[in-house]
Amino acid sequence: MSMFRAKKLDLGCFINIKTIRDHSKRKAFAQHEPERQALRYIIRNTTLPARTRAEAQLQLTRMHCYTRPTQIRGRCLLGGKGRGILRDFKMSRYNFRMQALEGNIPGVQKASW
Amino acid sequence: MSRPNMIRPIRHALLRQLAQQPRNALAGFLSTRSQSTTVADNVKPGPPQLVNELPDPREENETRLPRAVQALYLQPLRREAEYGVPSCDLQLRSFSIPNLEFFCDFAIRAAYYLGLPAFGPVPLPKITERWTVPRSHFIFKKSQENFERITRRRLIQIRDGHPETVQIWLAFLQKHAHYGIGMKANIWEYGKLEIGKQMDGELKSMQEVIEQKMEHLGRDKTLGTVEKVKELLASERFRHTR
Numbered sequence: 001m002s003m004f005r006a007k008k009l010d011l012g013c014f015i016n017i018k019t020i021r022d023h024s025k026r027k028a029f030a031q032h033e034p035e036r037q038a039l040r041y042i043i044r045n046t047t048l049p050a051r052t053r054a055e056a057q058l059q060l061t062r063m064h065c066y067t068r069p070t071q072i073r074g075r076c077l078l079g080g081k082g083r084g085i086l087r088d089f090k091m092s093r094y095n096f097r098m099q100a101l102e103g104n105i106p107g108v109q110k111a112s113w
Numbered sequence: 114m115s116r117p118n119m120i121r122p123i124r125h126a127l128l129r130q131l132a133q134q135p136r137n138a139l140a141g142f143l144s145t146r147s148q149s150t151t152v153a154d155n156v157k158p159g160p161p162q163l164v165n166e167l168p169d170p171r172e173e174n175e176t177r178l179p180r181a182v183q184a185l186y187l188q189p190l191r192r193e194a195e196y197g198v199p200s201c202d203l204q205l206r207s208f209s210i211p212n213l214e215f216f217c218d219f220a221i222r223a224a225y226y227l228g229l230p231a232f233g234p235v236p237l238p239k240i241t242e243r244w245t246v247p248r249s250h251f252i253f254k255k256s257q258e259n260f261e262r263i264t265r266r267r268l269i270q271i272r273d274g275h276p277e278t279v280q281i282w283l284a285f286l287q288k289h290a291h292y293g294i295g296m297k298a299n300i301w302e303y304g305k306l307e308i309g310k311q312m313d314g315e316l317k318s319m320q321e322v323i324e325q326k327m328e329h330l331g332r333d334k335t336l337g338t339v340e341k342v343k344e345l346l347a348s349e350r351f352r353h354t355r
Contacts (some may be wrong), residue, residue, distance in 0.1 A: 029311055034341040035345075037338040038345055039345070042345065086246075096246060097258060097260075106208055107209075110258070111259040
């Protein structure tokens with residue numbers, strides 16, 4: 001959604017519409033997290049009146065999908081790939097292998113045991 | 114090597130013995146040995162300088178290095194701990210052993226000169242992380258490659274250290290931090306009873322400093338949720354529901 005997208009490019013990694021989208025989702029989630037948590041708290045708080053809680057439920061479902069944490073997906077820094085990402089390095093498995101063999105990742109070496 | 118070259122060091126050593134007699138050597142033994150050498154070389158034992166002997170550069174300037182510099186070639190010195198109460202645990206982590214060993218040595222020497230009794234370095238268990246990735250495309254899953262990263266750890270413990278001195282030591286290590294080495298310190302301080310009140314008083318001034326550090330650490334609670342709940346409950350949409 002273009003309303004969440006930054007007007008100026010604010011990414012330093014591999015640029016791709018998918019990476020830009022993922023980045024704007026992350027920012028939207030971070031921005032709306034207190035609101036989301038507050039609504040969740042109201043929904044779960046049994047001391048509040050039922051109508052208030054129902055209203056909170058409605059509001060939570062009406063929030064934009066970009067503000068959901070489940071929308072965020074790890075993407076490769078070097079290729080923008082969305083699958084086979086090693087979380088420790090934020091890289092896809094192939095890019096990780098290339099970088100590790102070149103010795104660009106500190107401490108990582110070929111293992112044999 | 115030619116013959117004169119070979120015997121020169123030996124002759125040199127013997128000459129030195131003649132020049133300055135060791136106190137604990139047997140007199141008879143020394144005299145017989147010196148006689149035999151002099152006979153072989155056909156030189157009187159009187160003058161220390163031989164005819165075709167070059168002066169040894171090592172002997173000319175026999176000024177020793179300063180003790181602090183000499184100590185660098187030896188094992189690090191340590192202070193004695195009187196009570197053995199631990200005051201700081203410093204953990205050093207690195208992927209490479211030489212760097213780690215070097216910096217441990219440095220830290221222990223620094224502790225000595227600050228008057229802190231340091232113990233260690235204790236090698237802690239290695240942390241081994243392994244990753245297995247296919248070498249090629251999805252369908253060639255049979256051929257994979259293993260990668261690993263081993264983190265080496267060392268522990269240096271300071272006992273009986275004054276908290277301020279320990280802080281100075283840590284700051285010194287941070288200032289001269291070596292590349293590729295992570296440091297983590299646990300510090301224990303002993304205070305009077307009812308320290309809680311004093312800490313509560315200091316909380317406000319410390320808040321800013323702590324917040325800066327804590328920002329980088331993981332938090333399981335979202336900041337500002339409480340304010341948001343109050344704001345929502347007071348808002349127009351929720352007011353008519355109560």
